[in-house]
Amino acid sequence: MKLRCVFAALSFIWLIPQMIADLNSDKQALLDFAANVPHARKLNWNSSTSVCTSWVGITCTKNGSRVLAVRLPGVGLYGLIPANTLEKLDSLMILSLRSNHLSGDLPSNVLSLSSLRFLYLQNNNFSGNIPSTLSPQLNWVDLSFNSITGNIPASIRNLSHLVGLNLQNNSLTGFIPNFNLSRLRHLNLSYNYLNGSVPLALQKFPLSSFEGNSMLCGPPLNQCSTVPPAPSPSATNFPPPPTVLPKPREGSEEKLSTGAIVAIAIGGSAVLFLLFLMIAFCCLKKKDSEGTAATKSKGIRNEKPKEDFGSGVQEAEKNKLVFFEGCSYNFDLEDLLRASAEVLGKGSYGTTYKAILEEGTTVVVKRLKEVVLGKREFEQQMEVVGRLSQHPNVVPIRAYYFSKDEKLLVYDFIEAGSFSALLHGMNRPIIFSFASNSSLSYQR
Template sequence: MKTVEMKLASYFAAFASLFLCCGSGTVADLDLDEQALLQFSATVPHGRKLNWSPATPVCTSWVGINCTKDGSRVIALHLPGVGLHGQIPANTLGKLDALMILSLRSNRLSGNLPSDVLSLSTLRYVYLQLNNFSGDIPSSLPPSLDFLDLTFNSLTGNIPTAIQNLTNLTGLNLQNNSLTGPIPNFSLPRLRLLNLSYNHLNGSVPSSFQKFPASSFVGNHICGPPLNQCLTISPSPSPSPTNFPPPTVPENPRRDSHKKLSIGAIIAIGVTGSALVFFLLLILVLSCLKKKRYQGGALTSKVKGGRSEKPKEDFGSEVQEAEKNKLVFFEGCSYNFDLEDLLRASAEVLGKGSYGTTYKAILEEGITVV
């Protein structure tokens, strides 16, 4: 009995020590995640203050943090649009070796993509769109990656061939960057979403990607289905130095020259006829303008002559006709003379206005009138 009890006690002690060891290891791992997140928050400036504090539990209080069900590790980091700017320093988020989801979209992060973060073996979903990342896409992407979104950044270089190894990849978004070079012919059986538009890619669409719509490739220098067909320009063969083609002689040279002369004559006749019509129209317009000007001048002189000569005619008629040889005086006027007295009076010009000339006349009785 004592032997059995001693064995049971030894088993219980071993199990208890194993439980304590595992429990302390879990706590140690969560502490390492907490330290990495606090270092990231202290190093990278951000516009909106995070409520990350060592005094509060990571898995239940920190914003943007998701942990495993038992609360032992950090598996998701969601910080979209919190005003993060600057570079992601090494040995911060790269220490979250249980991280599965990384979402830092719609911030102002810059510099190269963090290779230590994008090489985490547990990483499955990466959302880094709408930032200012530059440089090349790291080739050390984990095989477990399911979705990669790097749109609207300033990434350069070629699409890494290491994406061929991402057999679990269902979505690849690289649009609106500055990627160059051809599109590799990947064989990704689970890929359902692809967007490589608005880069500087060239060449043709590989056969494995021709099932995607044309919107996945627009804004590049590429061709082929589902875009326009590529133009194949075959080089013209160089002529043999010994075999020259025989010169082509027209069947009827006279007929050809007659055709050429006829076309030239037609062109000359057309040009001459157009010039003649234009010249006649010009003469007609000038003659009309001249006639109109002459009629206007005659009318003006007639009007002026009417103003200056009509009084003479009136004066002559009034001298000849006794019925009209009278002046009409306004009521209350004491003068009494006629038109003949005015014609005999000495007169001088006072001035000329728009209605005629003004005269100063002195009658025989010494009366002065205007």
């Protein structure tokens, strides 16, 4: 038994240099990526700090030997993904670069990493074709809202672990491959330029998975039309010879009475008026249907997720969440609005929510409804709050949002125990709020 323990300890000691070398390789690959891709939001990636404990958006394995996930949504990444950077992370399982400004072809060397499970590249400016060499272990692929062209690769049928596939709002063309994946639960190919019929294995998905492809047919869309062949010419199809009417004899013509002439004129006028009304109605109906279809197509291509916090958040001011110095959170306003929210309490000046983001981060959001402040005055108050929140007994404020109709404060979520402990405890954290005279106040 002792000998076995000695061998295990020696094996672990032998593996330590290899683990350090692998992590250093991952660290250098990430530093090369950050150095070659411009980004609007500052990353705290530093060669002198630990990758696994202090770098924004980076998650490592439990033993801290390799980088497991890279999550950088909405940090303002611009341009191409450089070669010889992310593809060196050969233990990478999760890659999320959504809601940035990345462009160029999709990085085939990254998408083919055998360890990759979850890929989120939606809401960028990628173009070109979808690579045919995708990781066979992929569980979820989201390439929606880009400018990707070409056909859907037939190699999709080899992704036996695939659960979700989002390719909507691109410029994909051609037929849909007949991929019958038993684990596939979510599919969206809408608003592309696909044609042909929906494969039988995919007809179980709803209409919303395929709409917006005008040349696509078959269930759950309209049935594909079949044009009957033209009949072969035959003798029976020739028109009959014209019939010659007998010429009336002279003197047999009878003059119409005045009443008959008036009746014919009135009837003709009525027929012309009805015909005019029918033509006008058809033109108006056609114009309305074209306008509705165009508005629907444009609207769905630009649809935004429903907002969970405040109807006053303006479209032009999205992603204007302001983070305080030292904050390690990595989400934007769109992520916050999509989070599942639970009301923690209501006060005189607003409501407090517990928000769980889609990546598992839990924060507290305070919505200030009754506070009337200008932007400059609000930002000055936030500077004061940021300085005071460094006190150990103060719940640190991490970010804030300001618009004319909506003001949000973001705090850390702290498991505070029972209500009695909060009410009578000596070291209760302080939460800052705004009083009616727009000055700063606090409460324990």
